Amino acid sequence: xxxxxxxxxxxxxxxxxxxxxxxxxxxxxxxxxxxxxxxxxxxxxxxxxxxxxxxxxxxxxxxxxxxxxxxxxxxxxxxxxxxxxxxxxxxxxxxxxxxxxxxxxxxxxxxxxxxxxxxxxxx
Amino acid sequence: xxxxxxxxxxxxxxxxxxxxxxxxxxxxxxxxxxxxxxxxxxxxxxxxxxxxxxxxxxxxxxxxxxxxxxxxxxxxxxxxxxxxxxxxxxxxxxxxxxxxxxxxxxxxxxxxxxxxxxxxxxxxxxxxxxxxxxxxxxxxxxxxxxxxxxxxxxxxxxxxxxxxxxxxxxxxxxxxxxxxxxxxxxxxxxxxxx
Numbered sequence: 001x002x003x004x005x006x007x008x009x010x011x012x013x014x015x016x017x018x019x020x021x022x023x024x025x026x027x028x029x030x031x032x033x034x035x036x037x038x039x040x041x042x043x044x045x046x047x048x049x050x051x052x053x054x055x056x057x058x059x060x061x062x063x064x065x066x067x068x069x070x071x072x073x074x075x076x077x078x079x080x081x082x083x084x085x086x087x088x089x090x091x092x093x094x095x096x097x098x099x100x101x102x103x104x105x106x107x108x109x110x111x112x113x114x115x116x117x118x119x120x121x122x123x
Numbered sequence: 124x125x126x127x128x129x130x131x132x133x134x135x136x137x138x139x140x141x142x143x144x145x146x147x148x149x150x151x152x153x154x155x156x157x158x159x160x161x162x163x164x165x166x167x168x169x170x171x172x173x174x175x176x177x178x179x180x181x182x183x184x185x186x187x188x189x190x191x192x193x194x195x196x197x198x199x200x201x202x203x204x205x206x207x208x209x210x211x212x213x214x215x216x217x218x219x220x221x222x223x224x225x226x227x228x229x230x231x232x233x234x235x236x237x238x239x240x241x242x243x244x245x246x247x248x249x250x251x252x253x254x255x256x257x258x259x260x261x262x263x264x265x266x267x268x269x270x271x272x273x274x275x276x277x278x279x280x281x282x283x284x285x286x287x288x289x290x291x292x293x294x295x296x297x298x299x300x301x302x303x304x305x306x307x308x309x310x311x312x313x314x315x316x317x
Contacts, residue, residue: 007301042261048170
């Protein structure tokens with residue numbers, strides 16, 4: 001079996017430093033282990049601010065599919081309410097569309113009935 | 124031999140390690156609200172990684188927010204296939220921060236930020252000054268490392284990732300990461316000895 005390389009031995013020493021130990025290593029690795037020990041002091045953990053944490057948590061919670069859909073509907077409603085003219089125009093157009101459809105349906109049904117009556121009288 | 128040559132020669136890696144976050148990941152995949160557990164678990168580490176890379180609290184917060192939003196959106200696609208969740212998360216962090224660096228190329232040459240004062244409040248003032256100077260020197264030396272060596276140092280010492288996980292973040296083998304780390308520390312030791 002091959003013996004561990006210096007890089008592997010250093011990596012194991014770093015594991016121990018990060019766990020709070022002071023590893024014993026051969027003299028060649030000693031300056032590197034000392035530098036690693038210094039790094040643990042020079043690069044301390046940095047807690048994120050509590051306000052930032054809460055803000056991102058709220059954004060993450062708001063980005064669920066249901067919340068996103070509700071937010072989109074709400075945004076559209078808010079946008080449309082800023083332009084009442086658009087709502088009136090949309091209402092008029094949709095009423096006219098309904099009226100035209102109902103009228104066309106009535107005309108079509110009446111013409112079918114007359115057509116059927118005409119054919120019966122012809123026989 | 125260059126670092127890139129070493130990386131090619133020491134690829135590929137061995138057996139994957141157990142993912143301690145797997146239960147929380149499965150819960151978050153079933154219910155997005157459960158992502159809060161992973162968010163709280165990794166917020167500080169992701170933020171510290173971003174801060175040490177970008178050198179600015181506002182930029183670090185902005186990057187951290189984008190990292191977690193991206194992670195939550197991509198979580199359904201995460202599968203336990205060798206890479207741990209935290210390696211996957213830090214890969215997103217690495218890519219997000221790389222984009223931030225590209226967008227603000229001027230930050231590339233800026234030194235790492237000043238560290239927090241780790242000394243006790245009642246410590247000797249002269250000792251405090253000497254300690255702060257020493258830490259500043261270390262940070263300056265880290266900032267002067269090449270990009271790949273600096274990445275490895277930050278992921279190992281700030282975020283506590285293993286060599287295997289760092290390999291998953293940077294798309295390199297664990298052996299290549301260990302060699303990079305060895306060279307980075309030798310480089311640092313030489314700079315600090317000057």
